[in-house]
Amino acid sequence: MDDLRRIHYVTEHFEGLQGLRLLPLSVPFLLSALSRLAPAQSASAAAPLPGAAWTLLIVSALAASTLIGRRYSRRFGRSHPFRWRSVLQIVAGTAAFLALEWVRERQELPVALPMLFVAVVLARVGMAAGWLRSHYLWIAAACALFALLPTLNINQDMRAAALDGLIGGGLAVAAIGDDRVLRRVMSERSAS
């Protein structure tokens, strides 16, 4: 039955498990984190990468992601997910995130509540289907740590660099981990 639950989970999250599609998106964030950490010159710390560079990197990343998606389709085929489920999850998640940010601002809490919420959501992803995507637990731990940064008297620039690094690094870890999971599950089934 566990095997069947895994089949159900992999089918339901097939697009999400095509991890390498996320990898190009991690590049702009990692570059941004690096440029924020580089010794400050005349550029403003708030916008370390010029807008044009960001746009170019994001557009290239999206194009690369589409190409990688096609490669996955050629290798493993295609499934047609229930779109309304993911749309509902995104809407509910965004609403919760914004509500928690509102609470944090109103109560002037030192802990980044929205980031803690993200950590909890990612930890749940990591524990689903028999810890299939356990790499998400590392990202969740990093998010939880980031949520506590405001309590550690770390300056705004460092926090901005840490956020970019967290997003870029998180995307990279999720990308590689999900790709490995998908390949393992698919090749396990093919070998059995």
Next chain:
Amino acid sequence: MKRQPFEELSSLNRLIHDPSRLAILTALSACRGADFLFLQSLTGLTKGNLSGHLGKLEKGGLIVITKSFKGKYPHTDVALSAEGRDAIRRHWKQLEQLRRAAGKWTPAPQAKPA
């Protein structure tokens, strides 16, 4: 007399309960549909085996198969029929009930030999 959980096993629909077909139907229940290559990658079945199982499921009215061409290449899409979606849902419910019943099951005391 109440049936024992193991006797209930015989009431499972064999068309669905075959391991390969159950895997196919479970996968299809998690999406609107999938193509042949996806089902083959996921279940690890050979083309011939998968075709055979899909044929049986289609004959049983549990799935709908749509064949088309993508460019020069044939393409097969598979989806659960309304009846199939209902059947797999009932089957899973039945399996869960059986699992619970088997967990609580204790063997009936045997009569002492005379």
